Amino acid sequence: MLFKMKIKKMREKPRENCAIFGVTCNDLGYSVSKLLYQGLIALQHRGQESTGISLLKTGGKIYTYKRNGLVSKVLENPIISQFWGNVGIGHNRYATTGAVGYKSMDYIQPFHFKTNEIEFSMAFNGTIANFDEIKKNMDDMGRVFITDTDTEVIAQLIGSIALGTEDWPEVLKLTSRLLDGSYSLILMTDEGDIYAMRDPLGFKPLCIGELKSDKRNLYFVSSESCAIDAVGGILLRDVEPGEILHLSHQKDIHSELVIKSPKTALCQFEFIYFARPDSIIDGVSVAQARLRLGSLLAKNDPILKNPEIRENAVVVPVPDSGRSVAVGYAKEAKLPYVEGLMKNRYIWRTFIIPGQARRKAAVKEKLNPIKSVIQGRDIILLDDSIVRGTTTQQLVSLLKNRGEAKNIHLRISCPPIVSPCYMGIDFPTKEELIAGRFQKLYNENYIEEIRKKIGADTLLYQNVEDLVMAIGKEENQLCLACLTGNYPLKSVEKLAEMEQSIVQSRV
Ligand code: SF4
Incomplete structure (x- = not known):
């Protein structure tokens, strides 16, 4: 009976198979909102229920806009032009739980986490197998959850760890050691840094690209390389399984391989069905x-x-x-x-x-x-x-x-x-x-x-x-x-x- 309840619960909560996309630009006067739109449109096949973006405005404020619907509908021109910032992340969502449909705004990503001490926005693609265990531990510590998603559990976990240190690579390193699951995630801090992280077995794809010109340099992180093509960038490489990667508009790319697994587990279904044929x-x-x-x-x-x-x-x-x-x-x-x-x-x-x-x-x-x-x-x-x-x-x-x-x-x-x-x-x-x-x-x-x-x-x-x-x-x-x-x-x-x-x- 206990097992039955546990499994039923697991199926009833939303599980995502989604798209994530992020951009950072070294030109503070340039807005990446149009590029987020183009990247998310190219990744529409990975999730069609809702879409959202978070942008970092000058002065370190994060603005998030998200709605149910396709990218072209949610991020229409008047909306996109209102959002201005040189760093941003976005997400397309598909809720795997099925017929119930989680329409509440709280379930749409990016997940914007804000307390008196800390602020960041996060976009996540995957499933955390030890979700219940982590959530229970955090419940016991007095954390209040507004959704029943893996995404919020990770965001709350990151928020808790980040209270003790400002060192983001260290925060994500500790987080990755506590998570057991298949995931790719991107996180934008209120200082304008983007961190990308892929689980140690590399179930979900994640790659980075760049676009350099005389005027500005841009870095991209994306679920699939087709989105990097769509914004005119070139594919640099995949984020490695177990790697935490730092994309900064002030510096270059920094990376750290946190957990090196002797084997990986890239989802074969990406090649069968999920991914676009023009992706690598x-x-x-x-x-x-x-x-x-x-x-x-x-x-x-x-x-x-x-x-x-x-x-x-x-x-x-x-x-x-x-x-x-x-x-x-x-x-x-x-x-x-x-x-x-x-x-x-x-x-x-x-x-x-x-x-x-x-x-x-x-x-x-x-x-x-x-x-x-x-x-x-x-x-x-x-x-x-x-x-x-x-x-x-x-x-x-x-x-x-x-x-x-x-x-x-x-x-x-x-x-x-x-x-x-x-x-x-x-x-x-x-x-x-x-x-x-x-x-x-x-x-x-x-x-x-x-x-x-x-x-x-x-x-x-x-x-x-x-x-x-x-x-x-x-x-x-x-x-x-x-x-x-x-x-x-x-x-x-x-x-x-x-x-x-x-x-x-x-x-
Ligand atoms: S290969 Fe099959 S079981 Fe493994 S992640 Fe992909 S769909 Fe799931």
Whole structure:
């Protein structure tokens, strides 16, 4: 009972998978608000529920503006022009908790922390596994919380530690030793410094860039390099796992590797789905990784040996994240690539829309088959992943019924997702994951049963070895927990075991 309550609570609190962006400029007369807007627009795919910015005005005052909605709506021109400052940070938010929706302003980031003694603003992307433990300790110390988020717990923790010292690197060093989780965060002080920090296993991406001209020098820190491109900067490097980095408009970049871990755990899903293809993460081009994923799928595909299917086949991507994979597949298979699905660009990405009902409705509105290019054909359909299976089922039926395709050969660039993610992504239970549920029900026949359920004529998943090869990292540099059930964080491993024992006790 105690365990049940603990797990339920964990699921009900907001968990973010978001975007963070920061800029500092050495020209005090220059405002970075437009650059924050441009950076956040480029990172919109990582969070679409709310957005916010904090800017440091002359005289050391931090101003924060945040609202629910897309960047273009929240940070309209009249708003942006009101905010003036040469240092700033911003955040796009996606609440992984789902259907409930946390609309309160208190849940939107950046989190502006202000007491009589200390002021800073912080933007955070991730999940803290030992959240409950830290919060309880701080509750006992008399701290009052206004939200139930990891972000506030970290901000309060930083605020408490900073009371004893003005030395920010030391404050963040101590903070990082107390946190167990997957996170990237940026913090802006009221002295105009930006600190960037990435967890010791490097689950979430974070990189820095610069833009130097005769007039001014700018430094950027961003969840993805595509935002640094968007503001005209050049990518300098990634923030290393376990590194605390200081970006100052008065000096250059200073960094300290606080915790050096023998292994890392960069989320493989960044390469499958989350990141934009024009981003480079930890030295790997996302687009190139996706091309390799497609090529390796084709190398392992038995239907390519069937001349009848080859004769009638076209390779079709599920837009947008299936595109690079489909190009890689078509090139390797030497088959034509066609755009057989029209996407309505004004509908949000289905996977990261909270709530199953909203997700389901969005698929129908989002995709329409282009009958003239797929009618009567064998469609080799490339998609990034199957999470719950319902959207894939709808898609297959759409192509067959409305598009009148002859056969659907479904090819998935991510191996079967069999285990929940406790690192901030919204697929919380094994029961909700089609591969997790079917693996338990049908053992080694589970892929065939998924195929039947989805209605595809054939189904091929990527295997884990090829996924690792396509990304171009070693296995011990990636988090593969949702594919293997092996969790890189000890506290998360314990939670997974607890959940498993509860599920088994219900059977
Ligand atoms: S469990 Fe899966 S989605 Fe979660 S961090 Fe690991 S690889 Fe990413």
